[in-house]
Amino acid sequence: MTNQDFPGERRFKPDDNCPLFSLRLENHLVDVINGAVPNRGNFCAYCFSPMGLLDALCVECQFDSTSTERLDQVPEEIVLAMKNQRSIESRWVNSFAYLGVLIAVVGGIAFVLATPIFNDRLIYATVAYGLILLIGSRVLAGFLGGYFGDQIGYSKGRAQTIKAWDAYRSKNRISSQ
Numbered sequence: 011m012t013n014q015d016f017p018g019e020r021r022f023k024p025d026d027n028c029p030l031f032s033l034r035l036e037n038h039l040v041d042v043i044n045g046a047v048p049n050r051g052n053f054c055a056y057c058f059s060p061m062g063l064l065d066a067l068c069v070e071c072q073f074d075s076t077s078t079e080r081l082d083q084v085p086e087e088i089v090l091a092m093k094n095q096r097s098i099e100s101r102w103v104n105s106f107a108y109l110g111v112l113i114a115v116v117g118g119i120a121f122v123l124a125t126p127i128f129n130d131r132l133i134y135a136t137v138a139y140g141l142i143l144l145i146g147s148r149v150l151a152g153f154l155g156g157y158f159g160d161q162i163g164y165s166k167g168r169a170q171t172i173k174a175w176d177a178y179r180s181k182n183r184i185s186s187q
């Protein structure tokens with residue numbers, strides 16, 4: 011599994027008071043999930059970003075981890091929250107991409123059948139349909155999946171992440187920054 015398996019990479023800080031996930035945390039968790047590295051290290055107690063051993067402040071969220079206990083691993087709930095967010099995102103991207111292919115398949119047939127010059131010209135009709143399929147399915151899948159699927163998937167996945175973060179926070183009595 012690579013990063014390409016998870017479309018919708020973006021790195022802006024959403025204005026929702028949820029510090030998940032910094033790029034460094036995400037990279038770490040992807041490696042953990044892939045089994046490339048163990049879930050061990052030195053992590054910010056607030057946003058779970060990997061920290062240098064000697065860092066006093068988290069570079070991602072400026073949380074002062076000297077005053078509180080740092081974590082030597084990212085909590086299981088947070089690992090699951092990231093898995094969950096990414097699978098929701100890719101599900102939406104893929105569904106919209108399939109919808110794009112379907113539109114090209116059905117729309118292409120409808121177009122060829124409804125266009126008078128293709129009447130009794132089976133070769134032309136076949137070529138036209140082939141081109142519509144070839145180009146249309148790519149363009150529509152890319153546009154619908156990469157744009158709408160990505161947008162919807164991101165906000166749905168993000169909502170679940172915020173829920174997981176709130177649950178973790180209230181369980182562990184972490185106040186917001």
Ligand SMILES: [Zn+2]
Nearest residue numbers: 054057068071
């Ligand atoms: Zn932090």
